[in-house]
Amino acid sequence: MPTTRNLLSELAADRATGALHLGGAGTFYLTDGHVTCAESPVAPRVEDLLAACGRVSDQAVRQAMRAAAEGRLGGEVLVTQGVLTRGELEFCVLCAVLDAVYFLFDAPEHGARFRRGERHWLGPQWYFDMTGLLREYKRRRTQLDRTWPSADLDALPVVPVGRVPAQRVVLTSLQWEVVVGADSTATPADLAHRLGRPAYSVLLAVRQLAAAGLLRVPRGEITAAPDPPAAPTTPGALDDTPITRGALDDAPTRPDTRVGALPRRVAGTREIRDAVADGTDTAEAAQWLPLTTGDPADVALLIRLKNALEALT
Known part of the structure; x- marks a missing residue:
């Protein structure tokens, strides 16, 4: 019987773009086979985290969602309107995705369905592959058990x-x-x-x-x-x-x-976002995707900064 991880691996191999719905357990959103967003009823969504810290109002979220329904990327709307900086948005999406994935990996795959072409209203902000997500999932489980x-x-x-x-x-x-x-x-x-x-x-x-x-x-x-x-x-x-x-x-x-020189953002990240925002073929633009895992250079750096900030609270 196929598992959620097997389904994701098959979609990654096919470089699929769309949403994998796992019934009431939650949803994975993919772009060219990379997970770009994930939501689980167990974990607060991106907008929930932003609203809780007072960064985004419900009205701003509704406006961004309406823009997404019209073909624009909701995340870009929030940034261009000055509601959030790009760094704040990316940081929050990173936290929310890793959070939801931890609970979705154990979700049953019964009744799972893939809707090709469906995307999250925020649009892609980070790109993760199965290897990296699974590594982070196992690390978190180990930390809880210890x-x-x-x-x-x-x-x-x-x-x-x-x-x-x-x-x-x-x-x-x-x-x-x-x-x-x-x-x-x-x-x-x-x-x-x-x-x-x-x-x-x-x-x-x-x-x-x-x-x-x-x-x-x-x-x-x-x-x-x-x-x-x-x-x-x-x-x-x-x-x-x-x-x-x-x-x-x-x-x-x-x-x-390991502690070392600060990594630099992979060139081309902006280009793939522009291509998706402009509605061009994502498969054609996939050559610009950074080689992402659960801990690519920029993602790993952001997680380290996140942990440092949490340690100060």
């Missing part, structure tokens, strides 16, 4: 303990938002939508809080944090040391990269 090796809390209401099991507790801003927003009925996915935060980041924060003994866990669940992994020896390697009851670390997501 923090709290059980997925039972992922779909349960978040319930803080009545008494903190330590003299002192240090929380990141996101962990504090989760604790304050937890009403004993909201699941991690519910909190992500309420807070306007990426669903994976909220899920990681929940597991960190559980590992520190700050959340109620089902009877029979693991009650102690797992042993921390060995300290990284490669410069720039991911440090996934789990949080402790004395101090909680945000453990932001970042790719396993």
Whole structure:
């Protein structure tokens, strides 16, 4: 039986452009076989993240969607009208896509259908191939398991303990938002939508809080944090040391990269966007597509910047 990953691989091999609908599980949007956007009901959409931080109004989103229905790219409309800078838009799309893909890769493929030519209203902003997306998916799963090796809390209401099991507790801003927003009925996915935060980041924060003994866990669940992994020896390697009851670390997501010169944007990125915006054949313009994986030079750099900013919050 074909899986979601198999379907995506086949569409990538065919250099297909369109939308792969996975029933109620969500949608992948592809351009010339590259994933350019993804949406899952579990994860807040791009417009949800932008609205939560006060960058985009509902009216601006509706105007951009109407422009997209008329054949224009909604993302370009937001940028040209000065609602967002291109960097802000690309950063938010990157976060939302990686967030949604994490949950879509486990979605059942039953009832999946591909609508050729359908595109997301924002238009393509980043290009990912299956190899890179799968690498990021596995890395995130590993990070969650190292923090709290059980997925039972992922779909349960978040319930803080009545008494903190330590003299002192240090929380990141996101962990504090989760604790304050937890009403004993909201699941991690519910909190992500309420807070306007990426669903994976909220899920990681929940597991960190559980590992520190700050959340109620089902009877029979693991009650102690797992042993921390060995300290990284490669410069720039991911440090996934789990949080402790004395101090909680945000453990932001970042790719396993080496520290070196800052990468430069691949020439031609602008040309492919212009070609798509002008309605020309995307297959003809595909030669200008950057060689994208889950961590191409510019995407990896942006993820590193994202993690650095999250670590400061």
